Amino acid sequence: MPDRRTVIAGLGVGAVAAAGGTAWHLRDPAMPGALGGADMARGHALRDGGFPPPSIEEQAGIVIAGGGVAGLSAGWALAEAGFDDFTLLELEDATGGNARAGRNATSAFPLGAHYLPVPNREAKALRALLTRLGMVVGEKNGAPLYDPYQLCADLQERLFYQGRWQEGLIPRRGLSETDEADLAAFAAAMAAFSARIGQDGRPAFAIPMAYSSRDADLLALDAISFAIWLDRQGWHSPVLRGHVRYCMRDDYGCEADQVSAWAGIHYFAGRRGWAADDAGDNELTWPEGNARLTTALSARIGKRIAPARIVHRVARDGGGVVVDSFDVARNATVRTRARAAIIAVPHFIAARIAPEAAPQAHGFGYAPWIVANVTVDRLPAGRGAKLAWDNVSWTSESLGYVVATHQGPAARAAGSVLTWYLPLSRMAPAAARRLMVERPLHDWQAMVRDDLLAMHPDLEGAIRAIHIWRWGHAMIRPVPNFLWTTAPAAAAAAQAPFFLAHSDLSGLSLFEEAHYRGQLAAEGAMAHLGHAFASML
Template sequence: MNGENTRSNTLTRKDFLRYMALIAGGSITVGQYVACQNKTDRYAHITGKINGASAAIGHRIREGSFPVPEVTTYTDTLIVGSGIAGLAAARKLQQQGIDFKVLELEPTPGGNAGFGKNAYAAYPLGAHYLPLPNLQHTALLELLEEAGMLTGYDAAGLPIYRETDLCFDPEERLFIHDRWQEGLVPQFGVQAAALSEIQRFLAEMERLRQVKGADQLFAFDIPVANSSADPVYTALDQISMRTWLEQKGYHSEELHWYLDYCCRDDYGADAAAISAWAGIHYFAGRKGKAANAESSQVLTWPEGNGRLMQHLLQFSKESLLPNSLVYQVTPAGDKVQVDYLDVHQGITKRIVADHCILAVPQFVGRRLLPARPPAANFVYSPWLVANITLDNIPAGSGYPLCWDNVVYKGRSLGYVNAQQQNISQISPDKQVITWYLPLDHLDPVNSRKYALGLDHAHWVKLIADDLAIAHRHIHALIRRIDVQVWGHGMIRPHPGFLTSQERHAVQQSGHSNIFFAHSDLSGISIFEEAFYHGNKAAENVIARRRS
């Protein structure tokens, strides 16, 4: 599959099984994958393991049959979920002196902003950067200032960011026509007509970045809730990004690959599966500026957005109860009863709260809250993230090693150099890179099912062979590969979803003291949206307490 224009055709289930058999060097029986029993010498030295969300425990919600809670406690506000939305809500409540507890299924907080660490580097398990925030997003700017990442403003009112938090040079490169070029937009070996088309597209995105609707709101903004409701622009949600490209006369192979890459990067699926509004928002929604950085620059850290998560966590660390499987949320008069399983103690407990914030995705929320309507239109893209420890990254022809390194027409989204932001004068003995793969070979349900069925040996071969496209002899240099499978990695803004009645309807719980907070409410899974919804839910709690 690597080396082809992978977005041109949709794999059938049979094709996918055959593909996975080939890359694993094993055999397949009907309905399941069979891992290769004997690794070849080429991969035998590579150690590691598969990590992942606690799916087996979480799936107990479907089974039900939990015993009556043995212990009951009380709090003002109960937050379910400690991803960015939950932690943002906790921060705002703590700043107001409001008592709260946070229940989290996993042993550690953070959701897809979590991170890991080995002897050589910290590394992200999911999200790994934050673009410069829009100047109108004052709440986020205040958070960055509070964390010391934003150090002040210049005379023109532009933020000044701490240099060690801005992505170090060189930032991005693309492996195309057997060499590395600077930047991810295809240039090397690209025909003049295609280059002209790419420039026309980028100019159009710049125009749309500044355009406003009849309501004088930006057509595309962050948070999404601030975007214009003008039908001229919202109608773009009814067609796919690929259809929009074709309607506008964009036909070059290189531009279509680049748009597939961008959509897979933020949404977990190619341009044919993503709303044109969302595809354009990828470019036009961001309007960040800084006094000491280009608008395209990003904030990043060795542990990715784990650095931001750690800052948020300090406001709720004492109130966090990990290893807690919430299985039912029940309105009870002016209270809310939240029942959960203490996984470590093996007993069920109940917290009675005045308010409840469900900082969980909709497919979880609808199982917790009685009479919650199904969220069938909410589609989640599965992902795989691998952190790879190796002796060194082989040099290639062309542009040198960057923070973000992508292969043109590659199956994966390439890798991030986790040590790019290292400010130590001492070079570590090993290098650590983070490799990203949106699991979009099949529809999300089947991609999720098959990915969760693969063993470590399969992933080692797939990942090492993908890296070998640009680094021919990298197999011998890899020491360890740790794999993180995200079964529901991010919400997918498929055509029609963002403007659907269903998305707007789920913003309300139907109960005056229960509030939702998750990036899937926006239809776009980025830090800014999760942070926005966490703050909004906390503000609703604060307002209700004052009424």
């Protein structure tokens, strides 16, 4: 078997739900667990076509194609505005997109997205959602007051560096003068970008990103890679570069030389969480991750969700649209006639099923990820800082793990589920997706196990199960010239009665962006149909 570093360097998509089982040891030939992911059979059926002609017909005012965060947010916005004549069609058996979750006897756990930073002041629609969900409980001194039980508990982050755990994710021991100088200069530059207001009165870097300044010198940052921008500043500290690499892989699934400088700076300068009691730099998180949010969105529109429906054609039909979807349960194609369609699927799929709305998908690329959920009999130990919610090793190719039971009373339990993340950023995405299909479960498990034991030798004999979840198209890759050239052109191509809604139109795979795109599409569709509503944007 290749060594751990070689194996991990060639990986790319992660783990699933952990089930119960007995403890296994290093020499055990088989580990309890499962290999899961997005439904490849349905995805390939959509790619290959050959669906039967429609034999069932339905009517709806608006059809939403796709039940990820953007589609669910569109449905929520319609329902909140009193527009009830819509249906949401989802290929999978459950909604949620990459914010889905699993559960076992120990805990719920995320299969993908696992937190939401406290929103910026400009994210008005998202803050309204969080208020409706009871997560914003009032205000204090004019700022929103968050339910403390929704916020990440201490300790939030720690780093395994030079044999010890330290608080925070930037190394603070054994640094050279160059390291110290580059880290300080970088922090000052990011603080200046964060505070900057453009000539148009907008924040230089905002969330949602549509509220960002259009100053020419800022937009020009999208034309070069973040690595080139760092080179031009003369910052070559391996500590700074190592931290930047972690951050780019964490939010974008990409290396620093693969993302634009605008995207790279946005990671550090875009978040200015607005909250009372100094909670602005915190995250909202739950054992199941962002499935807490998508479950609430789904519940609001539940009766209008039609799962296991493979939308394979969206076309203009007179003044309205026609949507053909294959109903897996009925083994039949259903034709839905509607007045408008919200297409809330990744753009490469939208271009396939709705070429009138999305005539091309050139330049859209997606990062593959592996997520592993590891059930353990005891919490990890280690020298230095105490166990945190997010735990990262400086020398690992993985992004470390989050502790599903970190929040609330469950944090005192002996056992837990560790959700481990690995973007396959060293491989070409197509090659990584092939690896996901070809690599057997046991090899993935061995890789995850070895990585955890390198951080925590004390976990030997304490791992009960490792479940792997594969995300072949986990998130959009914000490569140079994508954010302010490719993505805006694609978004502008759709005209009523078609409305595109997906975070890849922002170029940033963030809950905030998907929610914004869903809200924007819903408001556009309601305006097209003449339905009165109060804009949240």
